[in-house]
Amino acid sequence: QSALTQPASVSGSPGQSITISCTGTNSDVSAYNYVSWYQQHPGKAPKLMIYDVSYRPSGVSNRFSASKSGNTASLTISGLQAEDEAYYYCSSYTSSTTLVFGGGTKLTVL
Amino acid sequence: QVQLQQSGPGLVTPSQTLSLTCAISGDSVSSNSAAWNWIRQSPSRGLEWLGRTYFRSKWYSDYAVSVKSRITINPDTSKNQFSLQLNSVTPEDTAVYYCTRDRDASHSRINYFDYWGQGTLVTVSS
Numbered sequence: 554q555s556a557l558t559q560p561a562s563v564s565g566s567p568g569q570s571i572t573i574s575c576t577g578t579n580s581d582v583s584a585y586n587y588v589s590w591y592q593q594h595p596g597k598a599p600k601l602m603i604y605d606v607s608y609r610p611s612g613v614s615n616r617f618s619a620s621k622s623g624n625t626a627s628l629t630i631s632g633l634q635a636e637d638e639a640y641y642y643c644s645s646y647t648s649s650t651t652l653v654f655g656g657g658t659k660l661t662v663l
Numbered sequence: 664q665v666q667l668q669q670s671g672p673g674l675v676t677p678s679q680t681l682s683l684t685c686a687i688s689g690d691s692v693s694s695n696s697a698a699w700n701w702i703r704q705s706p707s708r709g710l711e712w713l714g715r716t717y718f719r720s721k722w723y724s725d726y727a728v729s730v731k732s733r734i735t736i737n738p739d740t741s742k743n744q745f746s747l748q749l750n751s752v753t754p755e756d757t758a759v760y761y762c763t764r765d766r767d768a769s770h771s772r773i774n775y776f777d778y779w780g781q782g783t784l785v786t787v788s789s
Binding site: 601642 | 728767772773779
């Protein structure tokens with residue numbers, strides 16, 4: 554099962570908005586509404602930011618939003634803050650009764 | 664508040680078995696809605712889902728194709744924990760291993776991981 558495709562890096566200035574894409578196939582992203590997004594700071598475990606394509610867990614800022622269209626899911630962070638600088642990973646359930654992650658995107662807050 | 668506490672050796676000899684345990688507090692390994700997963704992360708392979716165990720009237724396990732011939736994930740209801748065994752390891756199995764909870768799992772759904780263990784760096788080397 555191939556990994557989902559994410560850009561290696563994105564950047565933005567404080568206060569700006571950025572979007573990270575996550576491209577899959579007809580066997581994962583487009584087939585199921587089980588796309589999640591995780592934030593990972595260096596040396597820490599990933600943290601769930603979005604589940605079921607667009608739902609935020611309790612405690613996650615509403616500056617984080619997400620959506621899906623066809624084979625591509627997207628995570629948008631608005632009002633960028635320095636603390637948002639981290640790696641972001643998407644994941645999706647697949648038709649093979651397995652789960653696949655994206656390769657990760659490094660977000661730099663300039 | 665759910666907490667997952669990992670334990671196990673950080674160094675494993677090639678061809679031997681990697682064994683890790685994840686102790687659960689705040690939930691039950693026998694939950695009828697959750698599943699208990701192992702995920703690893705390495706620079707070369709990124710994040711990789713390895714497998715899960717869950718209870719729905721009986722115990723089930725699912726494994727990633729990449730490790731299916733070498734992996735076993737078992738629950739231990741007496742200690743409210745679950746374990747990972749990965750046989751015949753090679754240096755390619757060197758990674759940080761995480762145990763996680765999937766709160767909303769089913770036979771046809773591996774969904775999202777809302778709680779993670781602290782991670783264990785396992786190095787495969789002689």
